[in-house]
Amino acid sequence: xxxxxxxxxxxxxxxxxxxxxxxxxxxxxxxxxxxxxxxxxxxxxxxxxxxxxxxxxxxxxxxxxxxxxxxxxxxxxxxxxxxxxxxxxxxxxxxxxxxxxxxxxxxxxxxxxxxxxxxxxxxxxxxxxxxxxxxxxxxxxxxxxxxxxxxxxxxxxxxxxxxxxxxxxxxxxxxxxxxxxxxxxxxxxxxxxxxxxxxxxxxxxxxxxxxxxxxxxxxxxxxxxxxxxxxxxxxx
Numbered sequence: 001x002x003x004x005x006x007x008x009x010x011x012x013x014x015x016x017x018x019x020x021x022x023x024x025x026x027x028x029x030x031x032x033x034x035x036x037x038x039x040x041x042x043x044x045x046x047x048x049x050x051x052x053x054x055x056x057x058x059x060x061x062x063x064x065x066x067x068x069x070x071x072x073x074x075x076x077x078x079x080x081x082x083x084x085x086x087x088x089x090x091x092x093x094x095x096x097x098x099x100x101x102x103x104x105x106x107x108x109x110x111x112x113x114x115x116x117x118x119x120x121x122x123x124x125x126x127x128x129x130x131x132x133x134x135x136x137x138x139x140x141x142x143x144x145x146x147x148x149x150x151x152x153x154x155x156x157x158x159x160x161x162x163x164x165x166x167x168x169x170x171x172x173x174x175x176x177x178x179x180x181x182x183x184x185x186x187x188x189x190x191x192x193x194x195x196x197x198x199x200x201x202x203x204x205x206x207x208x209x210x211x212x213x214x215x216x217x218x219x220x221x222x223x224x225x226x227x228x229x230x231x232x233x234x235x236x
Contacts, residue, residue, distance in 0.1 A: 034084075034113075039121030041149030045202050046110050047118065055125035057133040057147035060208065063105060070127030084123030091115055141220020144213045153201070158224035166201055167193040173225040181218045185209075 040056060048058030052065040070083055092115070094105045110118050125131050136146045142159060145151065151161025155168040172193060173181060183190060186206035189198050209217065 034116045034120030036117065036121045036124055038152065039117035039119070041152030042110060042114050042118050043121055044147070044149040045152075046114075049202070049204055049208060050105070053122070053126055055128065055131040055133060058208070066122060066126040067131070068127075071129075072127075074127040080123040082123075083126060084119045087119040087122045088115060091119070138224075139216070139220060140213075141216040141218070141223075144209065144217040145220060148205070148209070148217075156221075156224060158220075167196060169221060170225055173221055175226075176222075178218050178222055181221050182214065185214065185217065 043053070044056050044058060048056055048060060050060050050063035052059050052061060052067065054067050074083070090105075091109055094107050133143070133147045136142050136159075138145075138158065145156070145159055145161075150156070151159050151163055153163040153165035155162050155164065155170060157170050176184075188201035188203055192198050205214070
C-alpha cells in the first residue's frame with residue numbers, strides 16, 4: 001500500500017499566499033496600522049503555546065515551527081507583506097480541525113486588530129536568519145518577563161512596562177513570598193486580584209516556562225518589588 005506524501009511546504013505557502021491575496025483585497029490592505037510590538041506580546045500569549053518562533057522565544061512543538069515554515073520562502077525572495085497575508089488568511093480561514101494539531105488549528109485564535117498586529121509581527125520576523133528575542137537589562141528573570149510579554153499586561157517599574165490588563169505588580173506583589181508569586185504565575189485563577197475577572201492571564205505558564213525560567217522570573221519579581229528595585233526605576 002502506498003502511503004500519501006506529506007504536503008510540500010512551499011506549495012502550501014503558495015496556496016496560502018493566494019488565499020491571503022483575496023483576504024487582503026477584501027479587507028482593504030494598507031488602511032490600518034499594525035503594532036508589531038503588541039503583536040509579539042499577543043503571539044507569545046496566544047500562539048506561542050503551540051508554535052516555535054525564535055524571535056518570540058517560544059519553543060512549543062504542538063503546531064508547525066514558524067521559522068521553518070517561512071524560511072525557504074523568505075530565502076527565495078518573498079517579503080514580509082506576503083507572510084503577513086498568509087498568517088491572516090490562515091487564522092481567519094483555518095483548515096478543518098482534525099486530531100493532528102500539526103495540520104489544523106482552532107478558529108479565531110486572534111481577531112480584528114489583534115490579528116493584524118500578530119500577522120504583522122510574524123510577517124516581519126518568522127524565518128529571519130539569526131532572529132532572537134530582544135535583550136533586556138536586569139538579568140535572566142527580566143529576560144523571561146520580556147520574552148513572555150508580561151509587560152503588555154502588567155505595570156512593573158523595574159521593567160519600564162505599563163500594561164493595565166492585569167494588576168500593577170509594584171502594588172500587588174510587595175509582601176508576597178516566592179511561593180505565592182510562583183502560584184500566581186502557574187495557577188492565576190487560584191486567587192483573583194480584586195477588580196479583575198478570572199481567565200484573563202494565560203494559565204499555561206507552568207507548561208511553557210522551564211523550571212529555571214520560572215524560578216528566575218519569580219526571583220526577579222520578588223527583588224524588583226520588595227527590595228526597592230521598582231521604586232528606584234520609577235525615579236529614573
